[in-house]
Amino acid sequence: DSGVTQTPKHLITATGQRVTLRCSPRSGDLSVYWYQQSLDQGLQFLIQYYNGEERAKGNILERFSAQQFPDLHSELNLSSLELGDSALYFCASSTPSQGNEKLFFGSGTQLSVL
Amino acid sequence: AQKITQTQPGMFVQEKEAVTLDCTYDTSDQSYGLFWYKQPSSGEMIFLIYQGSYDEQNATEGRYSLNFQKARKSANLVISASQLGDSAMYFCAMRENYYGGSQGNLIFGKGTKLSVKP
Numbered sequence: 001d002s003g004v005t006q007t008p009k010h011l012i013t014a015t016g017q018r019v020t021l022r023c024s025p026r027s028g029d030l031s032v033y034w035y036q037q038s039l040d041q042g043l044q045f046l047i048q049y050y051n052g053e054e055r056a057k058g059n060i061l062e063r064f065s066a067q068q069f070p071d072l073h074s075e076l077n078l079s080s081l082e083l084g085d086s087a088l089y090f091c092a093s094s095t096p097s098q099g100n101e102k103l104f105f106g107s108g109t110q111l112s113v114l
Numbered sequence: 115a116q117k118i119t120q121t122q123p124g125m126f127v128q129e130k131e132a133v134t135l136d137c138t139y140d141t142s143d144q145s146y147g148l149f150w151y152k153q154p155s156s157g158e159m160i161f162l163i164y165q166g167s168y169d170e171q172n173a174t175e176g177r178y179s180l181n182f183q184k185a186r187k188s189a190n191l192v193i194s195a196s197q198l199g200d201s202a203m204y205f206c207a208m209r210e211n212y213y214g215g216s217q218g219n220l221i222f223g224k225g226t227k228l229s230v231k232p
Contacts, residue, residue: 002160042222042223042224042225043205043222045221058219088157090159101147101209102149102161103161103220104161105160105161106158108157108159110157
């Protein structure tokens with residue numbers, strides 16, 4: 001168990017809908033990352049938050065947004081969903097340190113857009 | 115250009131034998147970190163091993179070792195004494211500007227699917 005909690009594990013929705021994925025980082029970790037994993041694109045970095053503030057942005061669509069709350073949990077909001085948004089969405093957390101800054105991943109949310 | 119290249123989409127290995135999973139990377143940074151993650155069929159991503167660009171010794175973690183060849187920009191994962199539970203996808207990843215206060219996110223390769231035969 002990595003200590004990173006993601007909910008829900010599975011989500012089935014329709015095109016055009018909006019969903020929210022939730023992530024609780026490991027105790028003490030200040031950074032949260034969101035990744036999207038699909039068969040064709042592989043693992044793509046979406047966005048990173050550090051202690052409540054956006055730190056880095058990757059290949060995140062404008063229809064997607066995220067935030068990190070004061071208690072450090074994070075939410076990824078996906079709106080106007082399309083079939084191509086079907087993927088496994090991972091949250092990961094870490095605490096910056098000199099050297100070995102591992103990312104610890106949650107078990108992911110499998111999103112199916114029908 | 116791809117930052118991380120894993121040229122073996124799938125590999126087979128006999129139980130109890132050693133196997134090497136290839137990874138090459140592309141960066142102009144002097145400071146970077148290299149990571150390997152395992153993703154079993156259940157889906158979670160499990161950290162295995164890391165190597166910093168300035169580390170002089172190859173990293174080892176139990177049955178996992180990282181064959182780091184800086185000049186060739188390769189960071190191959192070696193799994194010794196393969197077990198059936200090693201069957202999974204394996205991802206190589208890199209963080210650039212590793213020691214310089216990086217943004218922290220990892221860039222992943224496409225992965226290698228390892229199947230261990232009994």
